[in-house]
Amino acid sequence: MTIKPAGTSGDWRGYLDSLAAFGMRPGLERVEALLSALDRPQDGFRSIHIVGTNGKSSTTRYAAAICAAHGLRSAAYLSPHITGYAERVQVDGLPLAAEAFGHAVLRVREAVAALPRELGETTQFEALTVAALLAMAEADVAAAAVEAGLGGRLDATNVLRAPVVVLTNIGLEHTDVLGDTRAAIFAEKAAVIKGGDAVFGALEGLEPAAERVCAAAGARAHMLGRDFDVMGRPSDFAVTTECGRYDGFSVPTDAAYQVTNAALALEAAELLLGRLDSERTRQALAATAVPGRLQVVTRHPLLLADGAHNADGMRALLGSLGAMEFPRPRVAVIAVMRDKAYTEMLATIAPEFDVIVCTTASEPRSLRADELAAAAPPTAHALRLETEPDAHIAVRRAQELAGSAGTVVVCGSLYLLEDLADMLAAGAA
Numbered sequence: 556m557t558i559k560p561a562g563t564s565g566d567w568r569g570y571l572d573s574l575a576a577f578g579m580r581p582g583l584e585r586v587e588a589l590l591s592a593l594d595r596p597q598d599g600f601r602s603i604h605i606v607g608t609n610g611k612s613s614t615t616r617y618a619a620a621i622c623a624a625h626g627l628r629s630a631a632y633l634s635p636h637i638t639g640y641a642e643r644v645q646v647d648g649l650p651l652a653a654e655a656f657g658h659a660v661l662r663v664r665e666a667v668a669a670l671p672r673e674l675g676e677t678t679q680f681e682a683l684t685v686a687a688l689l690a691m692a693e694a695d696v697a698a699a700a701v702e703a704g705l706g707g708r709l710d711a712t713n714v715l716r717a718p719v720v721v722l723t724n725i726g727l728e729h730t731d732v733l734g735d736t737r738a739a740i741f742a743e744k745a746a747v748i749k750g751g752d753a754v755f756g757a758l759e760g761l762e763p764a765a766e767r768v769c770a771a772a773g774a775r776a777h778m779l780g781r782d783f784d785v786m787g788r789p790s791d792f793a794v795t796t797e798c799g800r801y802d803g804f805s806v807p808t809d810a811a812y813q814v815t816n817a818a819l820a821l822e823a824a825e826l827l828l829g830r831l832d833s834e835r836t837r838q839a840l841a842a843t844a845v846p847g848r849l850q851v852v853t854r855h856p857l858l859l860a861d862g863a864h865n866a867d868g869m870r871a872l873l874g875s876l877g878a879m880e881f882p883r884p885r886v887a888v889i890a891v892m893r894d895k896a897y898t899e900m901l902a903t904i905a906p907e908f909d910v911i912v913c914t915t916a917s918e919p920r921s922l923r924a925d926e927l928a929a930a931a932p933p934t935a936h937a938l939r940l941e942t943e944p945d946a947h948i949a950v951r952r953a954q955e956l957a958g959s960a961g962t963v964v965v966c967g968s969l970y971l972l973e974d975l976a977d978m979l980a981a982g983a984a
Contacts, residue, residue, distance in 0.1 A: 567656075567664070570660065570682075571640055571660060571682060572679075574682055575919075580675070583713060585674050585681055586684065586714050587714060588674060589681070589685045590714055592666040596688050596692030597688045597715055599692045600696050600698055601698045601718060602699045602715050602717040603615075603701070604713075605703065605823075606707045606745075606747055608725055608726040608740075609723060609724055609812075609865070609867055609868050610816045610819070611702045611703065612634075613813055613816040613848055614723055614816045615701070615702040616631055616645070616843055617816060617819075618631075618700040618823050619631035619700040620839040620840065621820060621831065623647050623839065625824075627696075628697050628698075630646045631645040631701075632688070632691070633702050635969050637846055637847055637969065637972050637976050638846075638973070638976045638980075640683070641657075643656075643683060646694050655690055655694065658690075659689040659690035663685050667682065678711075680705075687701075688714075698827065700823075701715060701717070703747065706743045707747040708742075708744075713746070713747050715747075716749055717747070717749075717751065718751040718752065718826075719751055719754065719823045720747055720748050720752070721819050721823045723816070724756045724759075725737050725740055725744065725758065726865060726867040727740065727865075727866075737760075741764055742768075745764070745768045746768075748768055748769065748774050749774075750773045752777060752823075752826040753765070753772075753774045754823050755778045756779050756815060757779060757815075762778060777826065779818065779819070779822075783822045784818075785815060787804075789808055789809055790805050791804070792805070792817070792818075794818045794821050796821070796825055798829075798830045804817065805837075805841050806840050806841065807841065810848050810849035810875045811871075811874055811875045812874070813845070813849075821836060821840075847861065855959040855960070856958060856960065857881060858965070859963070860964075860972055860979050861964065861965070862972060863966045863967065864892070864968050865900065866900050866903050872904075872964075872966060876964070877907075881962040882961055884957050885907065885909050885910075885957070885961060885964070886912060887910070887911045887953075887966065888912045888950050888953045889901070889927065890913075890914045890916040890946065890967050890968050890971040892916075892922070898930045901930060901931045901932060906938075910956050911931070911938065912941045912949045912952055913942045914944060914945070914946045915946065916971040917946075917974050918970035921968065921970065923944065950978060953965075
């Protein structure tokens, strides 16, 4: 593709920050127009499109890592970020240089300025997505794993015509936008399937709907537990696919849910590339750490950071914590977005903790700490609630409460982990 100079003027981070004021406006018209103006960079590489409720970022990282291990220059597009905007684009396992991402953002800003007024204001996620696709093309990637944002049908990433789509799972989330039933949410997310191969995680009763969507789109369905399967724990698991069995795999985490995400990624990569080299795949998965997914930050107390941001995520987190036998006293530091099922999230996690410190993330959608505490349901467990609006102070308070022998779990929102990125990096175990 032809690269046009973007110029060096302007603060690209400030530009992206300014777009946050326009919120979320689902639709593809602006994204399509921007990509057309930029010579359709997304057509320059093969892609795996990952949608679903939970596990998208991890599956995206694993799929990109497997592709890279097989000799392809590979990229991953992730959201949201924890340490900075450029983290959203990973090339061969490393965050794209801020200068390269900034160059792409400035190109997008120029294209936005030329859009017809009737298309309306470009949102931050739209600009980020277009910049990511452009940056990946400029980095000459051959394959990319692309994580969807909200939903699927009207999500900015649905400009792809991906030969492989992964739908990780379906839970009740963003019901005001996607629908108030799992079936409605599934329909929105599965709408990205446009032929090719579709990989499905646990659907829990939505299998017939998946078959109908694939039949209508002319796609081949590959379902976990039917067409491929996974067994084992993070330190030793095996995946069986249509091409054979891969075993002796591991991922660098104690998070049990990552075994399923790795299996989804492996199945998707195999469908894109053909039979995989077992040893290359083994090395790729073993080397792929996913930040903010049961991330061990310190040992005394045991401080863990996890991006669980809905009730299903909280249940998955508790499953992994239970396998670890995490020591008491147990203190959770939680911030939650107001469009989540926060009462159910608190009800899910409360029985396993001695204290919950409610805090607030800097994201405007975050509940205030006192609002979150007020939503805590009655429980037979002798739960103690505290509020601390400042997230850094909240973590320090939780460490005091846990003592050197206890456990602190920071969870509820990836935006909270972004706010605490300095603390989490400084205390990395």
